[in-house]
Amino acid sequence: MTQLILFNIFNGLVIGAFYALMALGLSLIINLTNVINFAHGEFLALGGYIAFTLDPYLGFWWALIVSPFITALIGLLVERVLIRPLYNRDPLYSLLLTFGLAYVLQDSIRFIWGAQGLPLQTPAVLNSPLSPTLFFLTGYRVFMVALVAAAVTVLFYVLKKTRVGMRIRAGTLDLEMVSALGVDVRILRNLNFGLGIFFAGLAGVLAAGMLGLTPTIGEALIMPSFVAVIVGGLGSLVGTLFGGLVIGVAAGVVTVFYPSASEASIYVIMAIVLLFRPYGLFGEKGGTKL
Amino acid sequence: MNQRINLSKHHQWILWAVLLSMPYWMTLLGGYTDLATRLLVIGLAAMATNLLVGHTGVNSFGHAAYFGLGAYATGLTLKYLMPSTPAAFVVGVLVGTLGGMLIGALIVRLRGIYFALATIAFGQVFYFIAFRWNSVTGGDNGLRGFHRLAIDLGFMEFDITSSLAFYYVVLAVLALCAYAMATILRSPFGHTLQAIRENERRAQFLSIPINRHIWIAYTISCFFVSVAGSLYALLNNFASPHDLYWTQSGDFVLMAVIGGMRSFWGPLLGAAIFVLAQDYLSGVTQDWMFFIGMIFVLVVLLIPRGIAGLFQRRAQ
Numbered sequence: 001m002t003q004l005i006l007f008n009i010f011n012g013l014v015i016g017a018f019y020a021l022m023a024l025g026l027s028l029i030i031n032l033t034n035v036i037n038f039a040h041g042e043f044l045a046l047g048g049y050i051a052f053t054l055d056p057y058l059g060f061w062w063a064l065i066v067s068p069f070i071t072a073l074i075g076l077l078v079e080r081v082l083i084r085p086l087y088n089r090d091p092l093y094s095l096l097l098t099f100g101l102a103y104v105l106q107d108s109i110r111f112i113w114g115a116q117g118l119p120l121q122t123p124a125v126l127n128s129p130l131s132p133t134l135f136f137l138t139g140y141r142v143f144m145v146a147l148v149a150a151a152v153t154v155l156f157y158v159l160k161k162t163r164v165g166m167r168i169r170a171g172t173l174d175l176e177m178v179s180a181l182g183v184d185v186r187i188l189r190n191l192n193f194g195l196g197i198f199f200a201g202l203a204g205v206l207a208a209g210m211l212g213l214t215p216t217i218g219e220a221l222i223m224p225s226f227v228a229v230i231v232g233g234l235g236s237l238v239g240t241l242f243g244g245l246v247i248g249v250a251a252g253v254v255t256v257f258y259p260s261a262s263e264a265s266i267y268v269i270m271a272i273v274l275l276f277r278p279y280g281l282f283g284e285k286g287g288t289k290l
Numbered sequence: 291m292n293q294r295i296n297l298s299k300h301h302q303w304i305l306w307a308v309l310l311s312m313p314y315w316m317t318l319l320g321g322y323t324d325l326a327t328r329l330l331v332i333g334l335a336a337m338a339t340n341l342l343v344g345h346t347g348v349n350s351f352g353h354a355a356y357f358g359l360g361a362y363a364t365g366l367t368l369k370y371l372m373p374s375t376p377a378a379f380v381v382g383v384l385v386g387t388l389g390g391m392l393i394g395a396l397i398v399r400l401r402g403i404y405f406a407l408a409t410i411a412f413g414q415v416f417y418f419i420a421f422r423w424n425s426v427t428g429g430d431n432g433l434r435g436f437h438r439l440a441i442d443l444g445f446m447e448f449d450i451t452s453s454l455a456f457y458y459v460v461l462a463v464l465a466l467c468a469y470a471m472a473t474i475l476r477s478p479f480g481h482t483l484q485a486i487r488e489n490e491r492r493a494q495f496l497s498i499p500i501n502r503h504i505w506i507a508y509t510i511s512c513f514f515v516s517v518a519g520s521l522y523a524l525l526n527n528f529a530s531p532h533d534l535y536w537t538q539s540g541d542f543v544l545m546a547v548i549g550g551m552r553s554f555w556g557p558l559l560g561a562a563i564f565v566l567a568q569d570y571l572s573g574v575t576q577d578w579m580f581f582i583g584m585i586f587v588l589v590v591l592l593i594p595r596g597i598a599g600l601f602q603r604r605a606q
Contacts, residue, residue, distance in 0.1 A: 034403050036410075038540070085591065091403050092349050093590050096547060099540040100586020107580035223536070226411045234404050263418040270411060271396055278399040 008252040014141050014210075016248020017148040020241050021203040022221055023228035024155065025196035027240040030229070031172040032192045034091050035083060038098040040225070041218025042105035043197050047071040047204025048213050049113050052120050060123050060209075068201035075197025079190050087189070102218075110215040120208040144206050151202060152241060155195075159237070168192050172235065224251075227266050231273050233283020242281065305555065309464075313457050321569075323453040324525065329565045330460050331521045334467055336545035336557035338514030341471055343543055344551030345480070346507045347487025349406040351539050352413025355393075356512040358534030359416055360386035360519025362427060365529040368436035375439050375450065379520045386516020387509060389416070394508035398501045401490075410536055417534040432530040433523075460521055467514055472554060474510065483507050515542075540586075548589050550598025559597060 022040060029037050037043075051060075051067035058066060082101065086094045126139035159165035167188055171178045179185045207217060228247055232239030247266040254265040273281060309330070316326045339353045364382030372378065397408040420427045427433055438456065441448040450456045474480050482503055485493040494500055523529045532538060541564065549560030567585065571578035593600065 030403060030407075036403060036407060082587065082591070089594065090349075091406070092343070092543070092547075093594055095349070095351065095406060096540065096544055096586055097590040099537075099544075100583040100590070103537075103579045103583025103586065105583075107577050107583065111577060111580070223411065223414045226407055230404070230408055230411055234407075260422040263422065264415060267412065267415040267418075270408075274396050274400075274408065279404070 005253070005256055008256045009249055010137065010141070010252075011255075012249035012252020013245065014145060014248070015252065016245040017145050018203055018207060018221060018244075019224045019228045019248050020244025021148055021151065021199050021206075022225035023232070023240045023244045024152065024237060025199035025203075026225055027229050027232075027234075027237055028168070028199075029193055029196040031235055031237075032168060032175070033083075033087060033094075033189050035086075035094040035098065035193075036091070037196070038095065038222070039078075039101040039105055040098075040196075040200050041220075041222035042102050042109070043071055043075060043200040043218070044204040044207065044221060045109055045213070045215060045218040046074065046105065047201030048120065048208030048217060049109060049118075049204075050201075051205040051208060052113070052118055052213055055120060060121065064205050067205050068198050071201030071204065072194045072198035075200075076190055076194040079193040083193070084186065084189075106215050106218075113213070113215070115215060118213040120205075120213060122209040140209060144210065147202075147206065151199070155199070156237070164188075164191060168195075224248075224266055227270050230280055231270055233277075233280025236280070236282035239280055239282025309461055313454055321566075323457055325565070325569055327453070327457045327460050327525050328522075329562050330457075330464050331518050331525060332542075332545070332565050333558035333561035334464050334521070335515050335518035336542050336549070336561040337468065337471065337554075338511050338518060339542040340546040340551060340557040341475075341514065342507055342511040344546055344557075345475060345487065346483040346504065348504055348507070349402070350409045350508070350511070351406050351536070351543060352393075352409035352411075353511070353515050353542050354534055354536065354538030355413040355416045356386040356390045356515045357519035357522070357538065357542075358420065358529070358531070359389045360516030361523035361529040361533050362416075362420060362433060364520040364523040365433045365436050366426070368438075369433070373439055375441050375524065379524070382520030382523065383513065383516050386519055387513040390512020390516070391505075391509045394505045394512070398505040398508065410539070413534075413536055413539055417531060417536075420531045420534055427529075427531075430531060432528055432532075434528055436523075437527045438524040456525065460525070463517065463521060467517060468554075471514065475554070479503070479506075544586055544589065547594070547596055548585075550596030550602075552595070553598035556596055556598040 022044065026037060026040055029035050047067050050070050051063040054063040054066055078101070082097060083094055086097060122140050126143050157165075159169055167178060167183050168191075171183075171185065171188055171192075175185055178188070203221075204217075207221070211217065224247060225244070228243035229240055230243070231247060232241070232243030247269055250269055251262045251266055255262045277283075312326045312329075313323045316323065335353070335357055339350065342348050342350050342353075360382040362382075363385035364378045367378040367381040368375070371381075393409075393412045397405060397412065400408055420433075421429055423429070438450060441450060448455075448459075450459050475483070482493065482498045485496070485498065486500055486503060490500060519533065522533065545560035545564045546557040547560065548563055549556030549558065551557075564585075568578065568582060571581050575581070589596075595602070
């Protein structure tokens with residue numbers, strides 16, 4: 001029993017790490033530009049499929065590094081061409097646009113790579129369980145959690161210490177002021193969008209290694225990521241990270257006792273959080289912070 | 291901003307003539323009666339969504355939840371509780387409205403993008419319930435095993451089982467709902483909703499209780515959406531988890547945008563275009579999702595004010 005619970009908590013942690021990675025990207029984009037990126041899940045799928053295509057030529061490790069960058073490049077292009085004209089309009093329009101983009105990307109993926117599921121081979125080093133009693137601790141899962149932790153650390157470092165990061169944080173608080181101080185906000189928003197998509201791509205490669213690839217892989221992961229953003233609180237990246245891990249672990253624990261309620265449980269958590277803290281656990285009304 | 295809720299009398303006659311005769315020319319154009327009925331039902335849902343999105347200015351992306359809730363409650367009542375079409379309809383509408391009321395109460399304190407995000411996320415709860423509760427809802431396969439039955443009033447019986455008869459039932463319900471919605475929008479309460487849309491802070495200074503009004507508008511909107519959902523289940527004799535899925539919510543909002551969010555009948559026109567395009571595309575190509583997605587992108591980039599907006603610009 002303890003082993004079962006431990007298994008599901010760890011499993012929840014892995015899933016939560018995905019949610020967090022997705023949700024951090026979403027949050028970055030929402031905070032600076034008020035754009036809810038519905039196509040985030042499809043960018044995740046794109047990351048996985050690009051890695052799948054690169055894998056035979058470059059091997060898993062290089063694909064893991066290169067694929068998120070290519071995905072981010074596509075993201076930069078999408079922002080430049082489709083989303084930039086919408087910044088001055090009601091957020092409804094960017095919502096609808098990314099919504100349609102999700103349809104387009106998903107169908108394009110189906111067209112290019114086929115509707116059948118594809119496996120992404122992970123290196124043999126990572127596939128064996130670490131110990132016979134804790135059979136669920138395969139190297140790949142531990143590696144994944146470690147990589148997510150590293151990526152999040154780098155992200156927070158970039159936002160805290162680098163010039164671009166500081167500008168993004170400043171823009172989250174008052175984009176007009178940042179613009180008045182001579183920063184080109186068009187470039188800033190573009191880079192920020194690319195950064196968010198980079199995280200989706202990274203999550204995509206990792207997810208592909210664990211779950212295999214289907215064109216709808218992103219659809220299953222995007223809703224919990226929205227919930228993670230809401231639970232954590234808008235404007236707070238720490239909150240988003242925390243929210244992702246909490247709902248992942250909670251869904252994992254609920255799976256032990258009542259498997260069919262695992263999805264519903266995250267919504268119960270969201271309802272409770274909204275009841276007592278309308279702006280999320282770490283969010284503040286109006287104000288935004290890192 | 292001055293806003294005409296309704297078309298002119300002249301145009302209204304044309305609208306009703308088109309709607310009344312639709313089953314007859316729809317078949318000539320290669321459609322079928324149930325397609326015409328679906329167009330009306332989805333149109334009603336889009337109009338109800340627009341009550342909130344277009345007229346109150348609150349971005350809700352979760353209305354499929356109440357649409358599907360109405361559909362499932364109707365189907366479940368017919369299947370398990372009571373073989374009566376009116377009773378099933380009433381249960382469907384009640385369940386959908388109650389669902390909207392509850393969730394509305396939870397999220398009404400949120401604003402803007404955060405509100406939209408919460409409606410999207412909450413919209414999925416019911417999807418997962420329908421998807422997972424296999425034994426009752428049929429899970430991924432949807433709810434089957436019920437049929438709309440003749441309405442028995444005691445002294446006379448309405449047979450609504452044929453496609454044509456049901457079309458006119460739906461049209462009558464649409465007319466009633468449209469009348470009710472137009473009356474609400476013309477009432478003092480309706481004007482406060484537009485005041486909230488145009489300038490929330492100023493509306494607050496006029497001591498309009500913003501949160502409560504948004505909550506009421508949300509509930510009213512959910513009421514009409516669940517009417518549409520109920521009818522949809524009766525139309526198809528089937529309820530699908532897709533009716534509850536978030537993509538359906540997005541479709542409703544897009545229909546409102548295609549037709550024109552600031553106009554009363556616009557969403558019906560948008561729904562007509564969307565439903566016909568979907569029906570046609572899914573018949574000719576496997577990649578219809580791609581084209582539907584392109585419609586989203588193009589409408590947003592090229593005609594953000596919808597078809598009604600095009601006409602208004604010309605009138606100016």
